[in-house]
Amino acid sequence: MILLLLGAFVVVAAVGDLPDAAIIVAVVCLNTAIGVVQEVRAANALAALEQLAAPEATAIRDGRPVRVPTADLVPGDQVRLDAGDVVPADVVLVQAAGVQVDESSMTGESVPVSRESGAELLAGSVLTRGRALGQVVRTGTTSALGGIAAAVVAAGVRTTPLQRRLSRLSGQLVWLTLAVAALVLVLGIARGQDLTDMLVVAVSLAVAAIPESLPAVVTVALALGAYRMARRNALVRRLPAVETLGSVTVLATDKTGTLTEGRMTVGLVWTPDGSWRVSGGGYAVAGGFDPIDEVVDGEALSLLLRDVVLCNDARLTGPAAGEWTVVGDPMEGALLVAAAKHDPGFLALSEQWCRVGELPFDSTTKRMVTIHRSSVGRLVVCKGAPEAVFDALGDPARAEAARIAAEGLARRGYRVLAVADALRDDPDAEVDLDRDRPAGLMLRGLVALVDPPRESARDVVSACREAGIRAVMITGDHPATARAIADELTITLDGPEVATGADVAGGRHAERVSDIGVYARTRPQDKVDIVAAWQRRGAVVAMTGDGVNDAPALRNADIGVAMGNRGTEVARQAADLVLADDDLRTVVAAVQEGRRIYANIRRFLRYGLSGGLAEVLVLLLAPWLGMPLPLTPGQILWINMVTHGLPGVAFGGEPADPVDMRRPSPSPERSVLGGLLPQIAATAALIAVVALAVGLSVEGEGARRTTIFLGLGLAQLWLALVLRAPRGDGGWRARSLEAAVAGAALLLVAGAVWPPLCELLDTTAASASQIALVAILAAVPAAVVAVVGRLYRGSGGSRVPGPGPKGPGDGAGHRRNMEGERGGHHAGEHHAGEHRGDRRRSRG
Structure with a gap:
């Protein structure tokens, strides 16, 4: 339609109608200026958001850790990663201590996964636990993140339904207008009208028909x-x-x-003596435990929550505005929040039970084991995937009942953790953590997270x-x-x-x-x-x-x-x-x-x-x-x-x-x-x-x-x-x-x-x-x-x-x-x- 107006401008300028030509030019310039100004404003509105991502990385340069822009990293650089850091490039882990990675931005998986030395971390993933030293292997468009960005660029920009509708409408209007104007011009000339006058009439028709x-x-x-x-x-x-x-x-x-x-939240707790539904979402302190069964054993719940607090590497800070802040693995943080809902005093149990040994979680055993000592004896706590914990139990009947309960929770969409422990009256008792069945290990229950x-x-x-x-x-x-x-x-x-x-x-x-x-x-x-x-x-x-x-x-x-x-x-x-x-x-x-x-x-x-x-x-x-x-x-x-x-x-x-x-x-x-x-x-x-x-x-x-x-x-x-x-x-x-x-x-x-x-x-x-x-x-x-x-x-x-x-x-x-x-x-x-x-x- 703008092109048709420009054509009209050429015609009226050619016949010497300068006032009309000036008005046509003014309309075209006004339309163009409005479009440009609004597009620029939209771009400026987003500029503030782009400042939210100014990533930096801790690189080892001359044997010392220094903060450098991610864009300055090159293959061969070594970067240090701590809990909470965004992986700045595709790296191979040279050293890894209790590393878990949130890869949800890359894979969509909401649960962090464990990674050991020799494993590869993708750019854009986040360390949720542990510390690591990695060697950069790919940066820029060669990285996993960059490859996705390249695919985005290759996709181009689709026209919108409104653009397609208005494009069809403008095309129809233009061709219809041209046809009517041409018909009027030809008929006028056939009747003996002056060509200049008929051109002005045809242009007037075109201008009138076009919005x-x-x-x-x-x-x-x-x-x-x-x-x-x-x-x-x-x-x-x-x-x-x-x-x-x-x-x-x-x-x-x-x-x-x-x-x-x-973020994970504990939704249900199962023990051999009863089950509880946990209310409240996120890391808010509001909420509590509502018994599902008619008769439940509060002692069993307390022992289970004690164990998930002790066999845990996360920390809670706060609360601020009713919410706790989790430092470490979000899933372990959810366990601490659940314990705090039952009794905030549970968060201080680590001061009563001093940790004296541990086997960190790894993808092979699929469980974490910690040893704690207090005045009443020595406590061994095991937490992990149900099948990994069930294999360490000494009571097959209880393990079978828990297995059925775990399968039911998994079908309902929960991520299930099993918890077991063993208490020794003798503080000096030896426990072989590598054995499949530590003597006397007892199942405390299941924790269902969602x-x-x-x-x-x-x-x-x-x-x-x-x-x-x-x-x-x-x-x-x-x-x-x-x-x-x-x-x-x-x-x-x-x-x-x-x-x-x-x-x-x-x-x-x-x-x-x-x-x-x-x-x-x-x-x-x-x-x-x-x-x-x-x-x-x-x-x-x-x-x-x-x-x-x-x-x-x-x-x-x-x-x-x-x-x-x-x-x-x-x-x-x-x-x-x-x-x-x-x-x-x-x-x-x-x-x-x-x-x-x-x-x-x-x-x-x-x-x-x-x-x-x-x-x-x-x-x-x-x-x-x-x-x-x-x-x-x-x-x-x-x-x-x-x-x-x-x-x-x-x-x-x-x-x-x-x-x-x-x-x-x-x-x-x-x-x-x-x-x-x-x-x-x-x-x-x-x-x-x-x-x-x-x-x-x-x-x-x-x-x-x-x-x-x-x-x-x-x-x-x-x-x-x-x-x-x-x-x-x-x-x-x-x-x-x-x-x-x-x-x-x-x-x-x-x-x-x-x-x-x-x-x-x-x-x-x-x-x-x-x-x-x-x-x-x-x-x-x-x-x-x-x-x-x-x-x-x-x-x-x-x-x-x-x-x-x-x-x-x-x-x-x-x-x-x-x-x-x-x-x-x-x-x-x-x-x-x-x-x-x-x-x-x-x-x-």
Whole structure:
């Protein structure tokens, strides 16, 4: 459309119409400037987040540890790693003492894993326990993290549904306009009209038909949406992505740290004498132990908690604001928090029981053993995987009962630890820690841990379901763990099946993708395949995540949503939207904002195209009524600039309609004008008739142009007041459209009364009585639209379709179900036939 305007500029400049040429250039420059400024502001808003990641590493240089930027590391460097450090590059461990690593950012596994000398650590993983010395083997794009970043760059940037819709619309408008202008030019020349005059008429038609303010209005609407999102801690990297969220039909979300808290919590404790459910989440001190059985032994619970505190290398600091801070392995920290919930005094047990020996946890034995001494004797505590601890018990019957209980907890998605001990009255008693069955070792119980769902996650899933959006969980965790979380969040109501990364790699998920709600044991490339499978079904996919392993999927999805605080820099750079507060509820707010923007753009298109078509009809019909050129290109552009400028910006800020979040979004394949063309045509005809009527009511070519100029402009401004969004109790802030219409009316009238503008626009000065008469007559089209809309609503035509199906299945079904359209509750937004179709689709 901008190219067509530039073509019009060349024509009017060639025929010497310099004022009109200047106005066209001003419009093009204004649109360009608005777009550039808003994109730059969006980029600057994210710059602060990029400062969150300024990683450094402790390298050994000249035999001394020094802090250096990660970017300065090269293969062969040695780096020192302590608990809490981020691994700066791919390294091979030269020395390792009790090392455990959180690789969730790379693999999606929420549980830290042990690593020994000779093992390789990937860049981006985090040491949760121990200390190590590693030798750098790969940096930059050759590292595992860099390889994922390279895949992100190779993916490119997908066009958004709004971009595709507006691209189709602009193409259709341009070709239709060119065809009409060429036809008028040829017919005029065939009738013997002057070529220069006909060129001006053809250019006037082109300028009238094109909503040249649409790029600026869309950009401003997106920018206002980005501003509102930023106030709610959602930072937009690309402006078109603001609307894309409103078109989303599938939300593919990572589990660890996104749907869940990203930290282990003790959920249940089992002893041979009874079980307890542990309340409270995270590292908060609030919570306690609620017995599950009718009769339980409190002594058994105390002994179990004593053991998990003693056989533990983590530390708790705090509490601050009700939360403890864990130093060391998060899982061991969760055990300490559970003990503190039962009795804060348990945290001081290490002062009564002095540790005198230990066997650290390793991947071979899968258990940790510690020896403690006190005045009452010597205590041996063993903690680890159930099978590793059960093999060290001396009571086969008790071991079998515990094994059955452990298997049941594992099926429910818990990570299970077994705890056993042996107390010797003789402080000098010898204990062989390497034996499979230390004499007298007794099982104290099982501790079931889980990475619990975020408190807001279930509400988010429910809100998405109501809005017609399918939520799909993608994780690297065990299928049982993932299924348990998905059941709790009700994700499996829409997709009851669970698929694994092996299913994705073999392509076995593609045909049943609409039935799968959970993907477990996935790899980064699997997530990309899952997103692609949904896109092939015609879905618009949003992917949320925070880890490096999410980055390729974030880029390949229609919109990627990254976490700002705990998210990796690679994920933030790959995403279109960054959640500064890491709150998943912000995604729902962003979806509503996207739908609000799409609805407002449709309102503007109905408003703007009605006025543009009315201008075309006036230009086509006026010669048959004795008015060869009723409007000049400059007058048309002034009308469009005034009526689309301030009101266009105000349309972008119209309030959201709550109904938009209770039904699916329209299909991306549907035209942005779907259902609006009959209203646009009828409204344009009304405006054209009124404009021509006021023009015929006066004598003189100049006076006729001026009254038609005023009639067209004022009729469009009255229409804006009718097409506004439903109003709530928003006070003066909800009246921005009314203020914009008043300001635009003053500018329009100035073009017919202020001498400098009259000279520029080639209008004649109008009297106050003429302006008042034109304003009254110009209100007729808007009044008719308002009355028809009220009658239609009274007949029940504004009934809103239901939320539709659980989610998109095949492409055709998705398109049928998504076609329920918004906005039919005001000013006859949808005709009766379309609503009847909506109701049929809703029942389907």
